[in-house]
Amino acid sequence: MCESTCNGPKSDLTLLENVLKEYEGVPGSLITILQKTQEIYGFLPRDVIYHIAGRIGVTPAEIMGVATFYAQFRLEPIGKYLIMSCQGTACHVNGSERIFAVMSEYLGIDNGQTTSDGLFTLEKVACLGCCSLAPVIMINGEAFGRLTPESVIEVLKDIQKKEGAL
């Protein structure tokens, strides 16, 4: 174990045991393991990456290589609600930049950041495939389409109200 993993917060590695047991010997399953790890912890904690590396016999560097290559993987924790702001072509020509800008201004965070109350993470993403409803955002898997700068703020306020943050 390297120094950097000892200093960071400790993750509960037992949560991962079933995943590792299932995929340990399966060739080519690293991405699947990382996806399941992220489902459990919400992101890929550093100590967990070292733990996986030890178990499946690859270097932590190799795992970091894969984890940083794909957009889906995160190395930092995210907010309770992940807002994916579509930047596809159809959304672009229908004003997605403006939609992102008003959300960014309203929440006071930029691309990839999380609000201080831990409620929202805001992220620009590639096409979500709801092009005919452009501009579109997706929050925790639910898509919201035909947005205007006004309606997108209403969507965020509804969540804040539900969470007692407004």
Add this chain to the structure above:
Amino acid sequence: MRRIIIGEGSCGLAAGAMKVHKAIEALMNGSDEFKLGSTGCIGMCFLEPIVDLYEDDKLVKRLVHVGAEHADSIVDAVKTGDYSKVDDITILPEDEEFLNRQTRIALRHCGIIDPTSLEDCIAADGYAGLKKMLATMSPEDVIEEIKTSGLAGRGGAGFPTWFKWNAARQNPGENKYLICNADEGDPGAYMDRAVIESDPHALIEGMLIGAYAIGATEMIVYVRAEYPLAIINLERAMAQAREANLLGNNILGSDFSCDMRIKAGAGAFVCGEETALIESLEGKRGMPRLKPPFPAACGYMNEPSNINNVETYANVGWIINNGGAAFAAMGTEGSKGTKVFALTGKVKKSGLVEIPMGNTLRDVIFGIGGGIKDGKEFKAVQMGGPSGGCIPANLLDTIIDYKALGATGAIMGSGGMVVMDEDTCMPGIAKFFLDFTASESCGKCVPCRIGTKRMQQILTDIVSGNGKEGDVELLEELALSVRDSSLCGLGQTAPNPVLTTIRYFRDEYDAHIRNQKCPAKECTALLTYSIDEEKCKGCTMCAKKCPVQAITGEKKAPHVIDPEKCIRCGQCKTVCRFGAVVVE
């Protein structure tokens, strides 16, 4: 039996279909007078949420833009059989044309069957091609039939399907793999998602036929993680197919066995390239391999593998069932059959359009799509996503054909058709795509990694008013180098948006560079906001709305914008009721 069927594809759900479903369900209160069900993507996304009213198998009424507030009248209409109660939300005849003008093969069941029901699919001729094949055809017969059909890969490259299948069949290997590329990454294309969500069995059937033809031992579907509903529906369909002996060992009592699994992608555009996809399937960074060897010889796990996309496989069951000649009867000399397009952007009617090859772009955009929204002028249509190009108005009569579209500098691509109007800045669109390809370049080869970045920097300069004389020539030079020397399709085609916008819209580049003007008035850095004294009534709305207090003026007197403070956000223009804010 009367039935209420709600379109619950991703688009329908995003438009609020589930609220309608719940409202009707609540009113039914467990009654069995009529049935409430769902279907996938109907393809008329501009009318979502859509509710279809059936009597037995006959569609009697199609309702559009339905909200939960219409639940009462819908239930009332269905209970009484008096459909005039919902006349106010019934589809207009001219909107029905959107579907009537199409010929649907790949989308044949989409929006008609319940994607969660195998019975529904089989009743609509699902798996008929598989049954026919197992009863009467050898693998060679299948390849021959596909050759007759002229089917070419629908993912973008347009390579003949039979050729790939034949190569994978001929090459020796202990195991062989049939892979489906469902990593639909082109921004502006979503037909593959619609097929998997709305008719997952069509994909399974097409893949089984391909697996039989090449002698595959396993089938793998590589799906984008951004398509959760597609993954759920496909998983369910696979379980149903296994249960019905349509998938797994000794399919339908024959000696053909093959099973299927799903691999969720992790978000990397380059994984749409087939060798990068294979690397990703093997759990590695999705970086393309050098070709040859081609996947047909040395693919997944270094075994012979065949990769096609979803739309390609979705055609296969129909072709085997109806014969390759029936498919080849549609289309042009060099491009057979139909193609699905995702028509979006500034077009009046957006959605999925499947038409025979050989129609013109004008047929699709103006005939089916109804022309441009809000009375604006058509400027260009972007085809083929980041690998494609922008086709201008004077080429609208180009026919849809691999060769004809290629000659414009764009490509057929996966079928994204994003329509742009006079308000879209063309150097801005080129920058938009280069932002995308520069960030999605895997970094393996130098021309793509550095070349796309350099082009992106030059384009950023141009749209922010820092362009220099000679920038366009430099862009062209870079574009050709990147195109000719990149390792994979991503880099080889990344310059297309730049080259086509320069070719057709050079004047816009010049206006940005020489006059510091954006003709489309989209590049904020090049705009100046002012107030027309004649028109301004001094209502103070703009001054109140301005986030940086750049607007001053007395009540009932003309206001003035301070250009030093103005951040060109456009809010004053939005709130002004007198059209007094001038943007230049």
